[in-house]
Amino acid sequence: MPSTAASRILEHYRPPFDATAVKKIKEMGGIVVGKTNMDEFGMGSTTEASAFQVTANPWDLTRVPGGSSGGSAAAVAARQCMVSLGSDTGGSVRQPASFCGVVGLKPTYGRVSRFGLMAYASSLDVIGCFGSTVADAGMLLHAVSGYDRFDSTSSKQDVPEFDTQFLSMDSFESKPLKGVRVGLIRETLEEGVDSGVRSATQEAASHLEALGCVVTEVSLPSFSLGLPAYYVIASSESSSNLSRYDGVRYGNQVMADELNKLYECSRGQGFGGEVKMRILMGTYALSAGYYDAYYKRAQQVRTLIRKDFKAALDHNDILISPAAPSAAYKIGEKKDDPLAMYAGDIMTVNVNLAGLPAIVLPCGLVEGGPSGLPVGLQMIGAAFDEEKLLKVGHIFEQTLKGSGFVPPTLPNVA
Amino acid sequence: MATRALLAVVTASPPRMIQIKASTFSSSLKFQRHITTIARSFSSDTNPSVLQPPDVSRLAETARISLTPSEIEECGAKIRQVIDWFGQLQQVDVSSVEPAIRAEMEGGNLREDAPETFENRESIRASIPSFDEVYLKVPKVLNKE
Numbered sequence: 402m403p404s405t406a407a408s409r410i411l412e413h414y415r416p417p418f419d420a421t422a423v424k425k426i427k428e429m430g431g432i433v434v435g436k437t438n439m440d441e442f443g444m445g446s447t448t449e450a451s452a453f454q455v456t457a458n459p460w461d462l463t464r465v466p467g468g469s470s471g472g473s474a475a476a477v478a479a480r481q482c483m484v485s486l487g488s489d490t491g492g493s494v495r496q497p498a499s500f501c502g503v504v505g506l507k508p509t510y511g512r513v514s515r516f517g518l519m520a521y522a523s524s525l526d527v528i529g530c531f532g533s534t535v536a537d538a539g540m541l542l543h544a545v546s547g548y549d550r551f552d553s554t555s556s557k558q559d560v561p562e563f564d565t566q567f568l569s570m571d572s573f574e575s576k577p578l579k580g581v582r583v584g585l586i587r588e589t590l591e592e593g594v595d596s597g598v599r600s601a602t603q604e605a606a607s608h609l610e611a612l613g614c615v616v617t618e619v620s621l622p623s624f625s626l627g628l629p630a631y632y633v634i635a636s637s638e639s640s641s642n643l644s645r646y647d648g649v650r651y652g653n654q655v656m657a658d659e660l661n662k663l664y665e666c667s668r669g670q671g672f673g674g675e676v677k678m679r680i681l682m683g684t685y686a687l688s689a690g691y692y693d694a695y696y697k698r699a700q701q702v703r704t705l706i707r708k709d710f711k712a713a714l715d716h717n718d719i720l721i722s723p724a725a726p727s728a729a730y731k732i733g734e735k736k737d738d739p740l741a742m743y744a745g746d747i748m749t750v751n752v753n754l755a756g757l758p759a760i761v762l763p764c765g766l767v768e769g770g771p772s773g774l775p776v777g778l779q780m781i782g783a784a785f786d787e788e789k790l791l792k793v794g795h796i797f798e799q800t801l802k803g804s805g806f807v808p809p810t811l812p813n814v815a
Numbered sequence: 816m817a818t819r820a821l822l823a824v825v826t827a828s829p830p831r832m833i834q835i836k837a838s839t840f841s842s843s844l845k846f847q848r849h850i851t852t853i854a855r856s857f858s859s860d861t862n863p864s865v866l867q868p869p870d871v872s873r874l875a876e877t878a879r880i881s882l883t884p885s886e887i888e889e890c891g892a893k894i895r896q897v898i899d900w901f902g903q904l905q906q907v908d909v910s911s912v913e914p915a916i917r918a919e920m921e922g923g924n925l926r927e928d929a930p931e932t933f934e935n936r937e938s939i940r941a942s943i944p945s946f947d948e949v950y951l952k953v954p955k956v957l958n959k960e
Contacts, residue, residue: 414942415938415941415942416938417933417935417936417938417939417942418933418935510917523917524916524917525917548924550924550926551926553924553925553926554917554924555924557924626903626904626907629900629901629903629904630904632897632901633901633904640878644878644879647879648944649943649944649951649953650939650942650943650951651942651943651944652942652944653944654944654945656945656954657954658954658955659954659955659956659957660953660954660955660956660957661879661956661957662881662954663953663954664879665875665876665879665880665881666881668878668879668880668881669880669881669882670881672880674886674889674890677880677882677886677890678890678893678894678897680878680880681869681871681874681875681878681880681890681894682869682894682897682898684874684877684878685869685874685894685898686901688874688877690866691866694866694905695901695904697914698904698905698907698909699904700914700915700916701907701909701912701913701914701915702904702907702909703914703915704912704913704914704915705907705909705912707915739893739896739897740896740897740900743897756917
């Protein structure tokens with residue numbers, strides 16, 4: 402099966418092996434229906450940076466599905482498949498899940514083997530799961546989790562039975578989440594977040610309270626630093642990881658009369674604009690004399706962020722926030738303004754920096770499109786505590802009255 | 816006429832993915848490792864005012880990416896904007912904060928460094944753009960400074 406990372410440089414590439422996650426799915430009898438569209442090499446938040454096509458949001462075909470795993474989110478939303486895999490480096494599973502009204506699950510760093518995942522930023526990348534329900538996403542996670550000797554960063558922690566804990570609604574007590582301590586991250590409801598998103602999040606918090614949770618506000622003082630720290634780390638690591646795409650052993654080669662020219666032309670013509678930009682930013686941040694000022698400093702900020710999360714999770718079972726500051730925006734709206742696009746990642750990047758698990762599930766609709774646009778609630782857990790996230794998420798979802806979050810573009814879907 | 820050269824370009828990132836072992840190919844083909852872009856200085860306390868703005872052409876050369884003049888201009892403006900924005904990290908007090916290479920991890924999950932023959936060598940060979948039985952063909956390397 403062709404694997405291109407949505408890049409021209411890998412246009413005709415057929416990998417000689419399956420990723421461990423895919424291998425596990427096949428071994429369990431899973432049917433791989435196909436591959437989906439994405440932002441090139443995972444760099445983007447809209448799927449507009451694909452070298453091949455732009456994916457439309459099933460809720461409104463003039464809007465983006467989110468990114469970088471926009472195709473995988475849209476495919477599940479449009480019921481083209483039951484579940485799908487994506488990768489989440491700075492929110493690339495959770496944000497499209499929010500934009501497309503599906504469940505997006507980001508596991509703890511190390512929970513799922515990265516062997517066979519084309520690397521973008523090695524200290525941040527994880528493989529994530531999409532499903533139309535929390536139970537489906539949980540089942541997929543269970544199938545792909547576990548230690549892998551081919552990934553030295555994969556964890557030997559036991560994989561709990563994520564797939565069997567989903568009780569049916571009839572067996573819920575009246576306050577099924579009694580005593581669960583929920584921390585609502587204060588910094589995620591400040592200026593810059595759409596009012597529709599803010600109200601949907603507040604309503605979700607009230608719903609959790611009705612289920613028995615104790616919801617309090619928490620503060621993560623280092624919160625706003627996550628975005629620049631993330632982009633420094635991600636571009637730096639990607640400049641290194643993408644140096645392997647040189648046209649020599651695989652991928653599109655542009656012949657030249659001299660080796661450096663071969664590299665330059667193969668990469669210059671094979672990579673899209675956003676990819677080139679991030680590689681160059683990373684090259685700059687890692688250059689002699691600049692490493693301390695940028696990369697090392699960003700790593701130090703990462704330590705501060707981890708500490709803040711740990712402190713908050715010492716007093717709470719889960720933390721909640723919106724998944725994105727807005728619902729899906731129009732195709733082309735942010736294409737030429739990199740900082741505006743990066744700003745949309747504010748809710749998600751810190752979780753990658755801290756390596757924690759998180760799930761996004763649809764919690765409401767805001768105005769826009771033919772029937773409104775979905776908005777997702779993000780729940781963040783302690784390291785390796787996916788079980789709790791799935792339990793809370795499942796109960797939240799099953800007790801949410803009203804919409805089943807099916808896009809209007811679908812004809813007759815149960 | 817293209818001369819034969821032996822090479823692999825490799826990343827400086829922490830080890831985590833399988834590398835196709837050299838012994839899976841015929842012994843006359845060796846992969847040489849050659850660090851491309853990263854040169855780190857370990858000077859402490861880099862004075863932010865000493866940081867020069869990005870020279871996009873020079874960076875492109877270092878990263879082995881060719882850019883058209885219009886790309887240099889367009890890309891350059893965006894890059895400068897983002898790098899300026901990175902500057903806010905300089906305001907953070909990080910004295911006595913340890914850098915975190917990645918999220919907290921159990922260490923040392925390394926497997927034995929024993930070569931294994933990869934079973935699908937044909938597929939690897941099929942992906943090589945210029946292959947001349949046993950050698951990957953590339954053009955000559957000029958001696959640059």
